[in-house]
Amino acid sequence: MAIKPVVISGMGAICAAGKTTLDIMSSFESCHRKPALPTVFATSLEYPVFEVAGFVHSPEMMRTLALAYVALDEALLVAGLTPGALLGLRVGVCLGTTVASQLNNESWYRQYRSQGKMQPEPIHTYFKGNLAEAVAGHLNIKGPALTIVNACSSGADAIGVALDWLTTGLCDVVIAGGADEINHIPYCGFGALSVTSLLPCRPFDKNRNGLNLGEGAGILILETEISARSRSRKADLFVSGYGAAADAHHLTAPRPDGSGLEAAVVVAMAQAGLKPEDIVFVNAHGTSTRDNDRAEGRTLLRIFGDKLKFLSTKGFTGHTLGAAGALEAIFAALALRHGCVPANIGFEDLDEEIGQAPVSVKTSISGRAALSTSLAFGGNNAAVIITGQ
Amino acid sequence: MYIHGIGIISSVGRGLEAHRAALTNGQETKSSDGVHRVSEVALKDPALAKDARRAGRFDRMAILAGLDALKDAGPQSTAHSSSIGLILATGLGPHVTTFRFLDDMISFKEKDVSPTLFSHSVHNAAASYLSLLAGIRGPTLTVTRFSSAFQEALTLAQAWLEQKRCDYVLVGAVDELGSVMEEVLRFRASGENIAFGEGSAFFVLSQHPSEKNYEAIESVQNATDITLSSDQLVLTERLFGRLPCQSAFRAAVAALLLSAPKTGGEI
Secondary structure (H helix, E strand, O other), X not given: OOOOOEEEEEEEEEEOOEOOHHHHHHHHHHOOOOOEOOOOOOOOOOOOEXXXXXXXXXXXXXXXXXXXXXXXXXXXXXXXXXHHHHOOOOEEXXXXXXXXXXXXXXXXXXXXXXXXXXXXXXXXXXXXXXXXXXXXXHOOOOXXXXXXXXXXXXXXXXXXXXHHHHHOOOOOEEXXXXXXXXXXXXXXXHHHOOOEOOOOOOXXXXXXXXXXXXXXXXXXXXXXXXXXXXXXXXXXXXXXXXXXXXXXXXXXXXXXOOHHHHHHHHHHXXXXXOOHHHEEEEEOOOOOOHXXXXXXXXXXXXXXXXXXXXXXXXXXXXXXXHHHHHHHHHHHHHHHHHOEEOOOOOOOOOOOOOOOOOOOOOEEOOOOEEEEEEEXXXXXXXXXXXXXX | OEEEEEEEEEOOEEOHXXXXXXXXXXXXXXXXXXXXXXXXXXXXXXXXXXXXXXXXXXXXXXXXXXXXXXXXHOHHHHOOHHHEEEEEEEOOOOHHHHHHHHHHHHHOOHHHOOHHHHHHOOOOHHHXXXXXXXOOOOOEEEEEOOOOHHHHHHHHHHHHHHOOOOOEEEEEEXXXXXHHHHHXXXXXXXXXXOOEEXXXXXXXXXOOOOOOXXXXXXXXOOHHHOOOOHHHHHHHHHHHOEOOOHHHHHHHXXXXXXXXXXXXXXX
């Protein structure tokens, strides 16, 4: 059953492609990307990453939370919401992450192991670092607050939870999105899983050989139409549908037939009251791993047919894990607003196993609905529908 | 929301009968080291032998409580795999595995760390196992907060049912107590003598009435709005110890107390 769409009244983003949504669009426009070896920790491995260059934050705050606050400030500013204005509304916070949910301070743990000494600061930082609790506390928000830890679909799932809170009348406004940082643990972990590339990633390319990790944050201010109207806010972009479905297949590999992803897309389109032909483009998960891109590409082709325009923006941002679904929904929304999608940077050769090429150059679009897909470790699939006017 | 099934594993043991008996007897469940730890015996089950043989304690507790809740609810709840959703709440996640992975990073070269430990160190590995073993193909989420994670999960379950995302939601909480985290928690407690605990409690919920004798969940309030009497706190802490997702155990205790036989039921 179709639902009433919710208004996107503000968006904020930070990632390796830029520190604001405007900067990021400019990087997309110029096809600029610069993956490099990490600088935030020492390593003997040689996997390039997409770090936010020159990002400095207080050592008392998790880097992930600091990234989230940058995107939050931009989103609130665009939405015309001050902390004071939020107090008069029923506000919720739903944010996705992976790294910020763990007590994974390596130097703290090394010292504990070698000397049995428990340094207090990293412990305080960890317990102040639950994203939703921290943001809710920072803004004195009393509504629901939830941190989603669904691996790589966390950011998309956070948008879906926000949609449900707004649709069921629990909130007027929800701060939704995701954030994650470049961290030594996933850097080693993804390397051990043999899914990271020594080269800049090439989503959907025949010769792709793995992902590059990235970091960043994407925050959306979502609002009921009544609330946006009461604040005289312009409403030109909406979240119109969300679907999620589990693969029930494997801990780290997607279901090869893509049936979990398809089920998520079907639910999202039904919520939005849309048919496959209404979708103008898909901002796909497209990690540049062999398994993900094959399963996802084939599934999108099966649902939408060979006229579909699709791309992955991970060639510009790297895989930002818990932030990815939120950042990519924001990029989809901005593409609808500007009437064009960026190139799927890194793509050169068609993969016959997928059977269709993503957009390889900046491409004009006309229409009002886009889909953003996310596939996660653990087999969760999420689909978010963004519509314009 | 109506409760169709409950599954629970704690220092008391595994299953509803063990917990009903503990409520009746008021038994002490602390282990010799002064914490409420789930016994290895309670964590043994043939269901884990094949597809979950690499699962850690955190995953195992969640899997067993989740599967027990589904079994208690009966086959109708899982008759259609896409009509059941899963929400798993946790305060601290699988930190034992995270620390084991850090041990690997410290002891070996970066390229020689265990991929299995890494894939099990993410918070949603337990939900992934549970969906795999129960064949759940509806929406599946893992959520975390240091406080009120279970209440927020219940609120979301209610929204899912209202939105018809699924007909049933398997919703629950899990937290484990490893030695490093125990020391962290003691450090934060500043010398207060607290018996920490671990375990998992799950519920099968639906909008339609259950054939079981459980009462319904009428509403969910933020934990800051709830005041429990010291007797109630003593009851649950004595059985389970203190843990971030404690409210799931309180809810399970409440459901068991309310479902006790009206005559002769003394708990």
